[in-house]
Amino acid sequence: MREVNVDKISETIKEMCISVNHFLSDDMKNAYNNAMKTETSEIGKKILGQLKENLQIAGEDMIPICQDTGMAVIFAEIGQDVHLTGGNITDAINEGVRRGYVDGYLRKSVVNDPIIRKNTKDNTPAVIHYNIVEGDKIKFTLAPKGFGSENMSKVYMLKPADGIEGVKNAILSAVKDAGPNACPPMVIGVGIGGTFEKCAILAKKALTREAGKHSDIGYVEELEKEMLEKINELDIGPAGLGGKNTAFAVNVETYPTHIAGLPVAVNICCHVNRHITREI
Amino acid sequence: MDININTPLTEDITKKLHAGDFVFITGTIYTARDAAHKRMYEAIKNGENLPVDMENNIIYYMGPSPAREGRVIGSAGPTTASRMDKYAPQLLDMGLKGMIGKGKRSKEVIDAIKRNNAVYFASIGGAGALLSKSIKKSTVIAYDDLGTEAIRKLEVENFPAIVVIDCDGNNLYERN
Numbered sequence A: 001m002r003e004v005n006v007d008k009i010s011e012t013i014k015e016m017c018i019s020v021n022h023f024l025s026d027d028m029k030n031a032y033n034n035a036m037k038t039e040t041s042e043i044g045k046k047i048l049g050q051l052k053e054n055l056q057i058a059g060e061d062m063i064p065i066c067q068d069t070g071m072a073v074i075f076a077e078i079g080q081d082v083h084l085t086g087g088n089i090t091d092a093i094n095e096g097v098r099r100g101y102v103d104g105y106l107r108k109s110v111v112n113d114p115i116i117r118k119n120t121k122d123n124t125p126a127v128i129h130y131n132i133v134e135g136d137k138i139k140f141t142l143a144p145k146g147f148g149s150e151n152m153s154k155v156y157m158l159k160p161a162d163g164i165e166g167v168k169n170a171i172l173s174a175v176k177d178a179g180p181n182a183c184p185p186m187v188i189g190v191g192i193g194g195t196f197e198k199c200a201i202l203a204k205k206a207l208t209r210e211a212g213k214h215s216d217i218g219y220v221e222e223l224e225k226e227m228l229e230k231i232n233e234l235d236i237g238p239a240g241l242g243g244k245n246t247a248f249a250v251n252v253e254t255y256p257t258h259i260a261g262l263p264v265a266v267n268i269c270c271h272v273n274r275h276i277t278r279e280i
Numbered sequence B: 001m002d003i004n005i006n007t008p009l010t011e012d013i014t015k016k017l018h019a020g021d022f023v024f025i026t027g028t029i030y031t032a033r034d035a036a037h038k039r040m041y042e043a044i045k046n047g048e049n050l051p052v053d054m055e056n057n058i059i060y061y062m063g064p065s066p067a068r069e070g071r072v073i074g075s076a077g078p079t080t081a082s083r084m085d086k087y088a089p090q091l092l093d094m095g096l097k098g099m100i101g102k103g104k105r106s107k108e109v110i111d112a113i114k115r116n117n118a119v120y121f122a123s124i125g126g127a128g129a130l131l132s133k134s135i136k137k138s139t140v141i142a143y144d145d146l147g148t149e150a151i152r153k154l155e156v157e158n159f160p161a162i163v164v165i166d167c168d169g170n171n172l173y174e175r176n
């Protein structure tokens, strides 16, 4: 049994919040570079150039890449041989988010209630997905989610008879609807299978997979590649002003499902697809 | 075409702008997003004055991240404009001439843009660090309690934007 004090968790989460909002991961930087090479539209090239410049300024001057520093979504994998001391883990994670957003000059975008809508002024609470795993480590993946793109995301309860063609239509229609609102070039997270809520969590998880890394399942890899190609033929382009780069990546995750269903979730993310992982 | 414009945004200026033009705005603009629009809407309903005169002004749909010490503002890019569609026609009819945001607008907004010779600009979504460099001064002038959603008066210099919907209703997002 390994002991971990929850204050260590708060400090780790704080550092993750600040880092992820100022520096994009290498997979996303590669995606920008590839887009610069393949873009043919003049306006598209100009916008991609400005987005790269934006990334550089963000890192050098410590200004968040985007003012919408998101609602903090956290995937927590807790080893079953870890013993937590000093408090409650959910409180510790939220304390980390609080310190990160307050001390890191990040925007507080969370309201206390969906109807009453009073700002909590410290960006808490986070949305936390826990998983118990083997071992004595704790692994956190943080993905702050901006709502320009979150608002364009969708869940479809398809029928088994709709099959893979139904899935493809669902993805394309969500991306078309998102258009310029989702700050393209986008990253598209897709969850197929499970239940109503499971497919949505899979889609969110898919966004945290490295852009450009494909699924190990043969047909899923094919689907990812085909969808990226089709999406990039839509001519939405950078900032929605036309061009070849409407999406950087399509990441698909699957799960077993019920004989009567084919749930599909399409979680749209913008070019500021922030994700960071740390292990304690 | 690249065009430099100065505020106030009069009709002489808006009538010369075309969808697809790149503009650099210098002068005073105001920020307002969801919660500030809701309050202005209620103020109008109750017959109260608005904190900002709409005549020939520009509203930037933006809620910044906090400024570090010694800085003017934090990250400062546009938010999705369609959430303000419910309120925009009324403000346009009161003299508002320009809106800066990102994403599509409703038919009602486009009609109000045409009716009032106004213009809808997009600035690049997700480029808040870069855009913050064009903002030279920022003062909260109303609804301070709304935090990032308060109304701010910004002094901008060569703030980059793109004309998406011009006063004839041409729309850069509808290319096909």
Ligand code: SF4
Residues within 6 Å of the ligand: A066, A067, A068, A069, A145, A146, A147, A148, A149, A150, A181, A182, A183, A270, A271, A272, B077, B078, B079, B125, B126, B127
């Ligand atoms: S969709 Fe993404 S890039 Fe656009 S404003 Fe929101 S967080 Fe920023």
